[in-house]
Amino acid sequence: MKNEKKLNELLLSWENTYKKGQLTLWIFMALQEGEKYVDEIKDFITKKSKGTINCEEQSLYRALRKYEHINVLTHVLKEGNKGPNRKYYYLTNLGQELFNEFVDRNIKLFFSTEIKNILKLKEQ
Numbered sequence: 001m002k003n004e005k006k007l008n009e010l011l012l013s014w015e016n017t018y019k020k021g022q023l024t025l026w027i028f029m030a031l032q033e034g035e036k037y038v039d040e041i042k043d044f045i046t047k048k049s050k051g052t053i054n055c056e057e058q059s060l061y062r063a064l065r066k067y068e069h070i071n072v073l074t075h076v077l078k079e080g081n082k083g084p085n086r087k088y089y090y091l092t093n094l095g096q097e098l099f100n101e102f103v104d105r106n107i108k109l110f111f112s113t114e115i116k117n118i119l120k121l122k123e124q
Contacts, residue, residue: 019053023063025107026053028091028099031073035088038064064089072098 030036030044038060045053067073072095075087091099109115 022053023055027063031089031091035090037086037088
């Protein structure tokens with residue numbers, strides 16, 4: 001029981017650190033489908049990560065402002081349901097290039113047979 005508790009503590013610590021670094025990837029993945037406003041991005045992240053990645057709106061807004069400032073994404077204003085116009089975010093050409101390069105260098109390696117074997121994943 002003591003080892004199980006220690007394992008859970010270590011796992012939670014590792015996951016929290018891991019998840020903090022994942023927000024950019026998940027935002028960019030959400031925008032691969034096209035323009036989205038904040039709630040849609042948040043829902044995408046929650047659903048596609050099967051609830052393992054959750055982000056607070058404040059963190060999401062902060063990240064979106066940062067990425068807009070460095071010109072990797074931008075927004076257009078569109079009519080909201082009832083209130084003010086909504087910001088619909090989308091990747092700029094630079095943002096799309098950045099995402100593609102990141103995936104090529106950091107994500108695609110997980111699809112190699114060698115890494116799949118290390119992770120004990122079977123070919124589909």
